[in-house]
Amino acid sequence: MWIGIDDTDSRKGGCTTHLVSMILSKIQELDLDLIGFPRLVRLNPQVPWKTRGNGAVSFQLGKGVGNPTRVGHVNTVDILSFPSSDDAEIEKECIGRVKDLLVHDIEFFARLPESNTNPGVVIVSHQFEEAVYWDAVRKIVEKDEMITLIEKEHGWFKEFKNGRGIIGATAGIGWRGFHDKTFELIAYRIESRWGSRRTVDDASVRYFDKKCVSAFDNYDYDNNHINIMPNSPCPVLFGIRGDSYQDLIEYMPILKTEWFGDWLIFESNQGTDDHIIDSSLGEIQEFESVNVKGVVSKEPVTISGGHVIFSINDGKYSIECAAYEPTKQFRDVIRQLEIGDEVRVYGGVRKKPFTINLEKIGVLHCVDVFEKVENPVCPVCKKHMKSKGKGQGFYCKKCRTRADEGVMKKKNRSLKEGLYEVPVCARRHLSRPLKRTGKVSNEN
Numbered sequence: 001m002w003i004g005i006d007d008t009d010s011r012k013g014g015c016t017t018h019l020v021s022m023i024l025s026k027i028q029e030l031d032l033d034l035i036g037f038p039r040l041v042r043l044n045p046q047v048p049w050k051t052r053g054n055g056a057v058s059f060q061l062g063k064g065v066g067n068p069t070r071v072g073h074v075n076t077v078d079i080l081s082f083p084s085s086d087d088a089e090i091e092k093e094c095i096g097r098v099k100d101l102l103v104h105d106i107e108f109f110a111r112l113p114e115s116n117t118n119p120g121v122v123i124v125s126h127q128f129e130e131a132v133y134w135d136a137v138r139k140i141v142e143k144d145e146m147i148t149l150i151e152k153e154h155g156w157f158k159e160f161k162n163g164r165g166i167i168g169a170t171a172g173i174g175w176r177g178f179h180d181k182t183f184e185l186i187a188y189r190i191e192s193r194w195g196s197r198r199t200v201d202d203a204s205v206r207y208f209d210k211k212c213v214s215a216f217d218n219y220d221y222d223n224n225h226i227n228i229m230p231n232s233p234c235p236v237l238f239g240i241r242g243d244s245y246q247d248l249i250e251y252m253p254i255l256k257t258e259w260f261g262d263w264l265i266f267e268s269n270q271g272t273d274d275h276i277i278d279s280s281l282g283e284i285q286e287f288e289s290v291n292v293k294g295v296v297s298k299e300p301v302t303i304s305g306g307h308v309i310f311s312i313n314d315g316k317y318s319i320e321c322a323a324y325e326p327t328k329q330f331r332d333v334i335r336q337l338e339i340g341d342e343v344r345v346y347g348g349v350r351k352k353p354f355t356i357n358l359e360k361i362g363v364l365h366c367v368d369v370f371e372k373v374e375n376p377v378c379p380v381c382k383k384h385m386k387s388k389g390k391g392q393g394f395y396c397k398k399c400r401t402r403a404d405e406g407v408m409k410k411k412n413r414s415l416k417e418g419l420y421e422v423p424v425c426a427r428r429h430l431s432r433p434l435k436r437t438g439k440v441s442n443e444n
Helices: 016-024 092-109 131-138 143-152 165-174 202-211 245-254 330-335
Strands: 002-006 033-042 055-062 069-074 077-082 120-124 156-159 182-189 236-242 260-268 276-278 289-302 308-313 318-323 342-349 355-365 370-374 407-410 418-421
Touching (some): 016 033, 033 069, 033 165, 245 260, 308 330
Parallel strands (some): 033 260
Antiparallel strands (some): 002 055, 002 120
16 A cells, blocks of 8 residues: 655644654554655645645555565664565555554644644555656646545545645655655654754764765755754754665764664655756746746846846746845856856746746856957047947047947956856755766665
């Protein structure tokens, strides 16, 4: 059976991955096994009602076949993952106990009093078609669409409050990751420390980052920021991400942190750019994340708050692009753009103001820019001419000669063609870091 859960957390605490870790620590009591890895599936980051990272969790239970792999340790129990399951149908009585466990743990761990927390849980015998995932990671999907799919598969679902989590729970089951995937090892704090300041040694994170070369987005060297540690008062102590789960397990002991006992590895779509739609300026829709090509048509300006805004067009349509203050030094790249530069921009489309919030930018072609170094010299008297005013040319007071422009020199531009990304501290969960460019992880 496949199980999906979503929307159990809030900005004030809680965590769906932690809830699932608690559930998985009890499945042996039900005489069931975890098949494959639990899955942390990030969905459309532009959804306006998301809680934090808009991540659903799904997993498969059955009767394990083959040699198991240790993928976690929760509540003093090793979490074992089997590569496959037999085809025997799970007894209805067992399914009933699974439902009871799911409902009990969601009611106990989910942040139900919070207005924006609306959990949903789904059980089906087979995975949904992956199209349901692609819709949910790139578009706005209605709950009724998902319920129709569940009923078509003769599945079971339960809504808590308005049940919006049904959307992510269904989409999370549909994700397969055959095209690309990564892993995240999440460590959980002891409950008495939830909400207090986390203890993670800065130097050990940097050492881990250098030793575990398959990991990514661990530390922001430009801004001296530990990126594996969340800011919310949730149960997570740290989360380390990479292309190899074996490496994450091997190098985890390098990290010097407060004591923790529970940890679990998730297979994930993080760092894959799955949310990005190849589009054109005339096709852009709000609440999407797009990859579009254009020419800089309005030079970058820095507005109140330190945000940098410029515009691109394709000869017919135009849109503003923004590098907001949290993107830090990435804004210095944007400030070097000139009118006429050909670029490819990647980012989420905001409704108000209707702009592309930049995640990456590809500089495809830099135009030659010329700047005036001096006023033109009169060909008669050999003295410098006077300006008639901005854009009105030059003239010689004595000889009445004229010139359209001054002595021009090609500007030496420091901006080079290439792909630039926001710093680690500003990177979205789904954004593919340049470190992963050209990589496809199919590790099992």
